[in-house]
Amino acid sequence: METKEVIIIGGGLSGIMAARTLMKKGVEDILIVEKSRSVGGRLATRRIGEGKADLGAQFFTVRSPELQEDVGKWLEAGWVKRWFGNPYPRYTSPGGMNTLAKQLAVTIPVKLNARVSSIRDGRDGPLEVELENGERILTNHCVVTAPAPQAIQLLTETAQSRVPTISFAPCFVGMFTFDGASRIPSPGHVDEGLPDGVERVVDHNKKGISSTVTVSVYMKGDWSKRNERLEDDAILGEIQEVAESYLEKGSAVTGAQLKRWKYAEAEVVVRTPFVDVGEEGRIILCGDAFLRENDEAGRTRFESAYLSGVSAGDGLAEKLKGI
Known part of the structure; x- marks a missing residue:
């Protein structure tokens, strides 16, 4: 033993x-x-078609001196990069957040x-x-x-x-491939002016981790909790409507996947x-x-x-x- x-x-x-x-x-x-x-764990990255998406944590911020010291080393090693945010930067991993976990x-x-x-x-x-x-x-x-x-x-x-x-609130994430560009502005992250129940929308091509246009829609905990008894197809259908609102003219959704995070955030x-x-x-x-x-x-x-x-x-x- x-x-x-x-x-x-x-x-x-x-x-x-x-x-x-x-x-x-x-x-x-x-x-x-x-x-x-x-x-x-939730530093998770998934392939969908020819694309790739972070389906858990998208980025992280820094408040503590311990993490700030490590982030300096990770930046030097190329494990993370500054994605957006000023004066409070949002950091992410160039290869997807799961790549950072594996490197650590x-x-x-x-x-x-x-x-x-x-x-x-x-x-x-x-x-x-x-x-x-x-x-x-x-x-x-x-x-x-x-x-x-x-x-x-x-x-x-x-x-x-x-x-x-x-107790934890769940989170549902819809991941979609587009055959053309999205209307999500650079740097590929939107968390304001969204429909009720939507927490954020991300274009992983503009984020820099996907070679093709891959868009993820992250639902809030209360929305996910209200809809957790629905079948996957029904949930994905509602989330896809949000993704489709970001299609450029002439583009279409070519693939879709759903991720259910049961324990996404502690209440x-x-x-x-x-x-x-x-x-x-x-x-x-x-x-x-x-x-x-x-x-x-x-x-x-x-x-x-x-x-x-x-x-x-x-x-x-x-x-x-x-x-």
Whole structure:
């Protein structure tokens, strides 16, 4: 049976940053366990036809000195670029946001396509992380970055009672290919003057990540919640009407896909960057819904996920040094 000092459940930004922080502090016997075929979580990029679209986070902003320092390094390495915004820049990744996640995780041991079914937290001996395929991995510490409604299903009753109550709003994203240009102005992002229920519209060709015209429409949480019982075709049909309003004369929609994000944004955030829920603090919960006490934005976003992961990694590294 495989044994690791630290297992991180979830390969989104929080999990990646927790791992990078631990490794920076000398804790290298770690493993990220990710249910999908790629790291990144909502730093997600999908191919549609000959095009490509970011279907989760489109960009990020910077308020904290920690992220600002890293962004300077990422800019120098070519991992990110300044997309738009003055005086507060919006940063994105030239290859799509998932490319940034992969670059950040390149030195981290990761087990992909591995869904965790339970974490057994006994008082004696290591934790036991069981996968849906029956495989078991022993660990002394576990960092869980999955959204709270998913995380709670993995825990014992005692640990479940310590999980803060966090509800999430969904988000539906329609992705469309055009056979001609769109009317979305450069730099390819619109978030004002939109129809009710629409959060933003993006032309990924003008954004610079797609060789063909690929347009995404991102719906607000309340709209997505009202319509989540509808079939995919019905949802996509309504969203496509928005996309079609941005067609240049003579252009047409040639392809369409829908992405349902079930846990897109926390409706209530937690004002601490991570929470200990296991016996003797051996299971830590973190993620974009766990905000630092001095967080001025007060909402889930790229930076809150980044800072939560860094804080969880710092906290666990200090604990391990004291053992």
